[in-house]
Amino acid sequence: MSVLDVSHISKSFGNQTILNDVNLSFSGNKIYGLLGRNGAGKSTLLNIITNRLLPNGGKVTINGDTVDNNDEALSHLFLMSEVNMYSNGSKLSKIIDDTELLYGSIDRQLVTELANKFELDLNQRFGKLSTGYRSIFKLILALCLPVEYVLLDEPVLGLDASHRELFYSEMLKTYADQPRNFIISTHLIEEIATIISDVIVLDNGHVLLHDTAENVLAQSSVVVGPKADVEQYTQDLNVIGKESIGQLAAFYIYGELNDRPIPDTVKISPVDLQKIFIFLTNYTNGGNGSEK
Secondary structure, eight states, X not given: OOOEEEEEEEEEXXXXXXXXXXXXXXXXXXXXXXXXXXXXXXXXXXXXXXXXXXXXXXEEEXXXXXXXXXXXXHTTEEEEOSSOOSOTTXXXXXXXXXXXXXXXXXXXXXXXHHHHHTTOOTTSBGGGSOHHHHHHHHHHHHHHSOOSEEEEESTTXXXXXXXXXXXXXXXXXXXXXXXXEEEEEOSOHHHHTTTOSEEEEEETTEEEXXXXXXXXXXXXXXXXXXXXXXXXXXXXXXXXXXXXXXXXXXXXXXXXXXXXXXXXXXXXXXXXXXXXXXXXXXXXXXXXXXXX
């Protein structure tokens, strides 16, 4: 099993720093959720990993071998993104043939099955496809290639709810049949929350969080009750966000709760991953939630 290492990666465009000393390691046939606000550097990172962009510093390696101009190392990776790499005049069947030559093989049976399920005619030309069906075609390629790392950058762009649900279902089926690593960058956090094993949050060019989804959820809670009681109970806790209506308040906590008695007026509940992401990134950017 190969290990994908991102070591001290930095990237700037002009005077703007997009990534700053990013260190990550991927392995273990996991499904990673790569999260971040707009401009956090998610797409830049995925493009550097697949050698589409060169970093200003650091390196990306697979089992110690750099991906920089290394076809053997890059053969372990496939990046599906909103960028269209294919000629508008090419038939989908021809793109599949060319991709098979590039990667050595492709699961033709699965290509046909997925094309039928998504009602995609492989004799069409790429330029004739809608935005949603361009995404579907690229997703089919991603699921059918013999790579160890499938990188998906906003994979459901343009897909309706039915097609998004079908994609997630088919992705999990192929993952069960052929375990490998998926790295999914998306703004639709609620849709991937139940399928990812690990959470990575990029913020202001840095890795803000890298942990299992189980641990992230276990460390997150919301304390709800009269504002004075909530403030008193959470006085020494890591409060990352606040919401209030009148005298009722909700304080969001990331970290351990104290062992002091819980007042009868206060209720503690778990928090979903999207809320955690919103408040964590707001917190690090100087926000403290909202009060109404």
